[in-house]
Amino acid sequence: MTGQTLSHNLLPGEDILDIDPHPQTAGRQARPLRFITCGSVDDGKSTLIGRLLWDTKAVKEDQAAALRRDSTGKQNELGLPDFALLLDGLQAEREQGITIDVAYRYFSSDRRSFIVADTPGHVQYTRNMATGASTADLAVLLVDARAGILEQTRRHATIAALMGIRQFVLAVNKIDLSNYDEAGFQAIARSFREIALSLGVRQVTAIPVSALKGENIVLRGDDVMPWYSGPTLVEALEKATQRTGQTTGFRLPVQRVSRPGEGFRGYQGTVAGGSIKPGDSVVVLPSGVEANVKAIVTYDLVRNAAVHGDAITLVLDRPVDVARGDMIAAIDQRPMTGRAFTARLVALSPDGIVPGKRYWLKAGSRRQRVMVRPTSALDLSTGNWDDATFLPVNGIGVVELDFEDTAIFDAYETNRDTGAFILIDPETFNTVAGGMIDGKRSKSGRFDALPDADRATITLPARLIEAFLKTEFARAHAGEIKVAGPEETEE
Amino acid sequence: MNVIEHGRGKPPLDPHLKALENEAIHIFREVAAEFERPVMLYSIGKDSSVLLHLALKAFHPGKLPFPLVHIDTGWKFPEMIAFRDQVVAKHxxxxxxxxxxxxxRDQVTPFSHGSARYTDIMKTQALKQALDIGKYDAAFGGARRDEEASRAKERIYSFRTSDHAWDPRNQRPELWSIYNGMIHxxxxxxxxxxxxxxxxxxxRYIQAERIDLVPLYFAARRKIVERDGMMILAEDKRLELLPDEIVREEMVRFRTLGCFPLTGAVPSSATTLDEVITELEIATVSERQGRAIDRDQSGSMEKKKREGYF
Known part of the structure; x- marks a missing residue:
């Protein structure tokens, strides 16, 4: 196993759509790729992750020795330790034999490093998956080659897409137990691609694998699957793109005001969109005061530019009133500000989300009171959004948010950093929901204010219609949406 | 005021390390802004050295808006204490x-009380005392999720009860990079x-950022003795040799630093950062292999953490 080298040829896999033909340069010249694995114990998920860690040598000898000690009699037929024990770090899990929470694993190939959010397959999977998916660039969905696509697969794909993941890898596991059946694999890949497309995900790579035997995970399985010419799992991960997708202008949520003395006043935060350079004009929100950037200070250098992701200290050219929770934004590409928004929400707490209850909402560095009113909930088995006024734990719903003072957001679709928020229960202080902003709401835009709520007409500029039709929501409701040119519009 | 630039002439970080650095700075600033009495746990080791460097970056050009606490068991390597005092003076x-x-008072030592009880009294209980004395509501630590299985599931904000206990089954979900800092x-x-x-x-970060480290991390000829399968440094008079133990000199270094009687050296010829990194990349054992306290009971680290250990 250790004597073989990895093949890094970019193979023209027929199951790859839209893969970036110019992947980021080799080695540590890229940020770590974050991905989530979805599947149940039965699908062999622990074995798959264990295999990834084992074959990339992320597991060291003493850890393996501890595994062997703990897994007496549980070694598999290949003489390898029980990978599930490696992953299930907590005693409670070992005792119950289940994975109860999100665990993070780290491994590297020669070309890239990876952070895996390993989430449980069944119990409370929605909230744990949502947590893992919130920071993931890609989702690996695992199915058993003999069982094919299950309702669970569809659910996992739906949650991943909802959280904004736009790249899927389908690992068709236990392919050895299906006698390496190519036709069976192709049929599973085809039906999965349809599901993915219905969710607006076009980057799909399907890979036949045996996690137990280590085929097409890190090392190729050409001997047993000569019919498969696509990438191994690790190759697919190496080629994946990062979910930067920030299409907004400059955003700096202010975390702290730094006043070390002698007239220095800097605003510290992490750039959450766009880029900035000295001389650029910015607006401070919610006050609306305008200023120009004087300097971008870091410990190393006073810089001539900063981009998305950089932790900086910004100095402005005039004394303005800026506090933690404010946002400094590009003057010509401002975020939405207002007191009423709509959002999609994943309920994380056992109490669910109660209509009319006031929560704390935290987005970036800004925390404020909000009233939350669920209007519909997603039925994961049908994919339909049904009317609802309450969201139980693990429920996914559309909600209306009403603030007492100005809130500042971008749509999650356009900026994950400035479009995401959490809800905090005002009594327990627990994090009870994760939310994604859809847009701003105005009184006239409320559907319940329309005379006939069954069918309404919205007119949009053509370019916005195109963007709207590409959204996951529009794709999920393609059958219900009618697009008409101006001459056909019913007034 | 004149803003000092510390990175003149230093090549920029690669994107991988830059992303990790940005994330850490973000966390430092968020905690410092949301909590009333933060503190940083400083253990003098390589992770603490990186942590301190990141803290200095996060609050530049200001000073650290919180103190550092060092839990001194009295059994640290003397070179660690000397290094600590240098760092404190420098910054x-x-x-x-x-x-x-x-x-x-009770003369608790690793020899008299065994590693488990000694660690509980001189590290876990000592840490709780220090946090209680300072009434700290947030404590930065240098733990990494890749170190140990129970840490793989720990959140970036890890909540502790007023008794400092950790409940791994009742952690708050942590989504995106939005941290919930509300506590009772x-x-x-x-x-x-x-x-x-x-x-x-x-x-790699230590190398790129030229961060100073305790010299024990680099190989040198040192006096050692074999005990419980570990190579223990035999330079302190308080280490009483057992009848069959022989002190010998060998080229060794330490992958982690703790209390010298509980920290094993590894044979190594790596005297420079480049050599240490090369050695690591081909290493087949994890760094905590040299730590006696992780192995004294099954599920050891989780148990210690539940009780308040870092």
């Missing part, structure tokens, strides 16, 4: 060293800016 830090007075009176968080770093990342 003008506010450092509080705390030793458990009960343990001192008496509760606290341990915040881990290095959660997503691996051991190799730490070393």
């Amino acid at each position: 003008g830090l506010d450092l509080i060293a705390h030793t458990n007075p009960d343990g001192l 009176a008496g509760e606290s968080v341990r915040a881990f800016p290095l959660s997503n770093w691996t051991e190799v990342d730490i070393w």
Whole structure:
């Protein structure tokens, strides 16, 4: 196993759509790729992750020795330790034999490093998956080659897409137990691609694998699957793109005001969109005061530019009133500000989300009171959004948010950093929901204010219609949406 | 005021390390802004050295808006204490060293009480005392998720009850990079800016940023003795040799630093950072292999953490 080298040829896999033909340069010249694995114990998920860690040598000898000690009699037929024990770090899990929470694993190939959010397959999977998916660039969905696509697969794909993941890898596991059946694999890949497309995900790579035997995970399985010419799992991960997708202008949520003395006043935060350079004009929100950037200070250098992701200290050219929770934004590409928004929400707490209850909402560095009113909930088995006024734990719903003072957001679709928020229960202080902003709401835009709520007409500029039709929501409701040119519009 | 630039002439970080650095700085600033009395746990080791460097970056051009606490068991390597004092002087830090007075009174040593009880009294209880004395509501630590299985599931904000206990089954979900810092009176968080770093990342960062380290991390001829399958440094008079133990000199270094009687050296010829990194990349054992306290009971680390260990 250790004597073989990895093949890094970019193979023209027929199951790859839209893969970036110019992947980021080799080695540590890229940020770590974050991905989530979805599947149940039965699908062999622990074995798959264990295999990834084992074959990339992320597991060291003493850890393996501890595994062997703990897994007496549980070694598999290949003489390898029980990978599930490696992953299930907590005693409670070992005792119950289940994975109860999100665990993070780290491994590297020669070309890239990876952070895996390993989430449980069944119990409370929605909230744990949502947590893992919130920071993931890609989702690996695992199915058993003999069982094919299950309702669970569809659910996992739906949650991943909802959280904004736009790249899927389908690992068709236990392919050895299906006698390496190519036709069976192709049929599973085809039906999965349809599901993915219905969710607006076009980057799909399907890979036949045996996690137990280590085929097409890190090392190729050409001997047993000569019919498969696509990438191994690790190759697919190496080629994946990062979910930067920030299409907004400059955003700096202010975390702290730094006043070390002698007239220095800097605003510290992490750039959450766009880029900035000295001389650029910015607006401070919610006050609306305008200023120009004087300097971008870091410990190393006073810089001539900063981009998305950089932790900086910004100095402005005039004394303005800026506090933690404010946002400094590009003057010509401002975020939405207002007191009423709509959002999609994943309920994380056992109490669910109660209509009319006031929560704390935290987005970036800004925390404020909000009233939350669920209007519909997603039925994961049908994919339909049904009317609802309450969201139980693990429920996914559309909600209306009403603030007492100005809130500042971008749509999650356009900026994950400035479009995401959490809800905090005002009594327990627990994090009870994760939310994604859809847009701003105005009184006239409320559907319940329309005379006939069954069918309404919205007119949009053509370019916005195109963007709207590409959204996951529009794709999920393609059958219900009618697009008409101006001459056909019913007034 | 004149803003000092510390990175003149230094090549920029690669995108991988830059992303990890940005994340850590973000966490530092968020905790410092949201909590009333933050503190940083400083253990003098390589991870603490990286943590301190990141803290200095996060608050530049200002000073650290919190003190450092060092839990001194009295059994640290002497070179560690000398290094600590140098670092404090160099950066003008506010450092509080705390030793458990009960343990001192009862003459608790790794030899008299065994590693598990000694660690509980001189590290876990001492840490709780120090946090209680300072009424700290947030404590930065250098723990990484790749170190040990129970840490793989720990959040970046890890909540502790007023007794400093951790409940791994009742952790708050942590989505995106939005951290919930709301706590009730008496509760606290341990915040881990290095959660997503691996051991190799730490070393690469030390190299790229030219961070000073305790010399024990680099190979040198040192006096050692074999005990319980570990190579223990035999330079302190308090180490009483057992009848069949022989002190010998060997080229060794330490992959982690703790209390010298409980920390094993590894044979190594790596005397420079480059050589240490090369050695790591072909290493087949994990760094905690040299730590006796992880192995004294099954599920050891989780148990210690539930009781308040860092």
